[in-house]
Amino acid sequence: MPRFVDRVVIHARAGSGGHGCASVHREKYKPLGGPDGGNGGRGGSVVLVVDPQVHTLLDFHFHPHVVAPSGKQGAGSNRDGAAGADLEVRVPDGTVVLDEDGRLLADLVGEGTRFDAAAGGRGGLGNAALASRARKAPGFALLGEEGQARDLTLELKTVADVGLIGFPSAGKSSLVSVISAAKPKIADYPFTTLAPNLGVVSAGDHTFTVADVPGLIPGASQGRGLGLEFLRHLERCAVLVHVVDCATMEPGRDPISDIEALEAELAAYTPTLQGDSTLGDLADRPRAVVLNKIDVPDAHDMADFIRDDVAKRFGWPVFEVSAVRRDGLRPLIFALWDMVATYRASLPAVAPRRPVIRPIAVNDNGFTVTSDGEGGYVVRGTRPERWVSQTDFTNDEAVGYLGDRLARLGVEDELFKQGARPGCAVTIGRMTFDWEPQTPAGIDVTMSGRGTDIRLEQTDRIGAAERKVARKERRRPDGDDE
Secondary structure (H helix, E strand, O other): OOOOOOEEEEEEEOOOOOOOOOOEOOEOOEOOOOEOOOOOOOOOOEEEEEOOOOOOOHHHHHOOEEEOOOOOOOEOOOEOOOOOOOEEEEEOOOEEEEOOOOOEEEEEOOOOOEEEEEOOOOOOOOHHHHOOOOOOOOOOOOOOOOOOEEEEEEEEOOOOOEEEEOOOOOOHHHHHHHHOOOOOOOOOOOOOOOOOEEEEEEEOOEEEEEEEOOOOOOOHHHOOOOHHHHHHHHOOOOEEEEEEEOOOOOOOOOHHHHHHHHHHHHHHOOOOOOOOOOOOOHHHOOEEEEEEOOOOHHHHHHHHHHHHHHHHHHOOOEEEOEOOOOEOHHHHHHHHHHHHHHHHHHOOOOOOOOOOOOOOOOOOOOOEEEEOOOOOEEEEOHHHHHHHHOOOOOOHHHHHHHHHHHHHHOHHHHHHHHOOOOOOEEEEOOEEEEOOOOOOOOOOOOOOOOOOOOOOOOOOOOOHHHHHHHHHHHHOOHHHHO
């Protein structure tokens, strides 16, 4: 039996940006060609797109990891790296996107509606883009930024045109199996469906979908049983059908009391998609009542006895059916189609929606400096953390460039105000530094060899001059010392 999946958690990872290139133009008779390193390409983003041909989230159940391609690295001769293509992920109409904290990010309704689930990383700048009056030929380039990684919850709220509701073992699954090609689990002992069963029903030249919502019980709107898990499937159903078991032998139950109990749960349920004018309120949806299991003699007598009372009390159309003998199914099918067509025609046309972005308030200063309680400090901010991730720490000149950027932003001045002492640990992003405030930083930089910075006095990296001296020492004959 095919599985119906209506709630999944996906791990979306956008592509990382390509690294910039550090290159110097080389041509015969032109020894000072200048920097010509290209920029890295932007990483691809993960984009959710509504596709009317997709009806379930089953694919994400087996493949929850969604990864977009990364950008390519830049090259010499001012050649920029290729950008990674955006990965478009097809989702059903009516998919709701939630973040890790349960906040509603998007309600994807309408064909073609798009939502950026994870943004691709920026490409790193090449040394040609980093050249300035102070650094005429930078010996470094910026690294590409990592793509955004997010865990998102997808909930499917568009299940069917008609939703069958009722107590457990009321015969909803049996009814779906005889009016459509769906094959839900059916047995001759009491049990409840654990997942919605979706079936396509043909009414002449027209088709519509019917969902068997798992059995509801009193208290479902407060989370009792499986109520909250599947009440959401009724939010976009055009017609709600009460399937009543006329053959039940449980004390204290009768068809009218069953309908009133379920209506009370529907009234107490708070939909996630509140304020959606295209859906209307659950209380305004057309309803019908199906008196099921009339193949049982006592049930047939019960249906005949209460039919008029139900119609008079609730004002809804009432149908007597038997899923076993297939009695009364054809009038029911065409009546449901008429109700669905009428309701859909009364609604405004659904247009693709723009995703609603709800930004979280952040500090306008661009960064914050806080103490870690152990003598160190933590710098948080979008720009400082991005700059650190783009820095190649094996290149002294790149480290010096990072120090200049942080100083111009005001990080060093804020550390002074916070009482930071030389040598204390300062953490930015994933990196921890030993702070040296005496290191001068500014726009004017003393020229030095490519890949070096004379302000970094202590470094484990062997410079070009030291390697040249060591090479001469190795080549010197043994007798030259005398």
